[in-house]
Amino acid sequence: MHPFRAAAEAGDRDAIEAMLADDVVFTSPVVFKPYSGKPVTAAILRAVLRVFAGIRYTREISDGRDHALLFEAKVGDLTISGCDFLRTNDAGLVEELTVMVRPLSAAKALAEAMAAEFAQVEREAREVAAAPATAD
Template sequence: MVVVPNAAERFRAAVEARDLDAFDEVLAPDVTFHSPVKFSPFRGREVVKQVLSLVMVVFEDFRYVGELDGSGSRADEGDVVPAEVLVFRATVDGLAVHGIDMLHLGDDGLVEELTVMLRPLSAVQAMRDAMNRAMVEAGMASASVLS
């Protein structure tokens, strides 16, 4: 019997390996990413992959420490869909971060919506500042875009 990894396992493996190409098999083409530091979401697999590549640089000592599965509703719709949550810890500019990756899945098992939540507030602010710098350096923004 072949065991197919679930979406959380595939997403986790892609993040831990820092393998952006692996996200092609995990993220839906029209995936929506709700950032903890930007009001409007990022949309589309290629854009989300670019943002995740910068997150992987900004987070230091990143590690997953737990996993939960169940169901939940997406931000734009009231329908209940399969959902998985990955719990992580990291540091940003020397500040400890505790967070979660919430994955809402489509019928095809791909991540249709990714929401990241972080705590404490000082770490969220450090993440915002670090991501602004990274986005400007990567040419994705000319000034502060994460407010």
């Protein structure tokens, strides 16, 4: 089982964020322009975990650094099906995450629910980006 899948199913926001490369690129199923960087991607994924209910992965396909994780979840009363396409870097961190979903009715519901979350997403991303770096 891919660790991203395990973390998403468990709703483990910290584990998901730890798997993201600093320069990760996230391509949304409902927004044309990709988002770049760990702060905004992590904030978006936290919002997705608030919007999705009962996320469950049904199939996993892996080929080296490329992974396809098929999932189902609820957005309100609608069942959404989708796929998380992950590409990992040499360190095993997610450097690209592309999400595709269906059917259209559920994708529209997802877009509406995420739009309602986006002020918080932007606030969280700004706070993380403005925070001083800490030494490990």
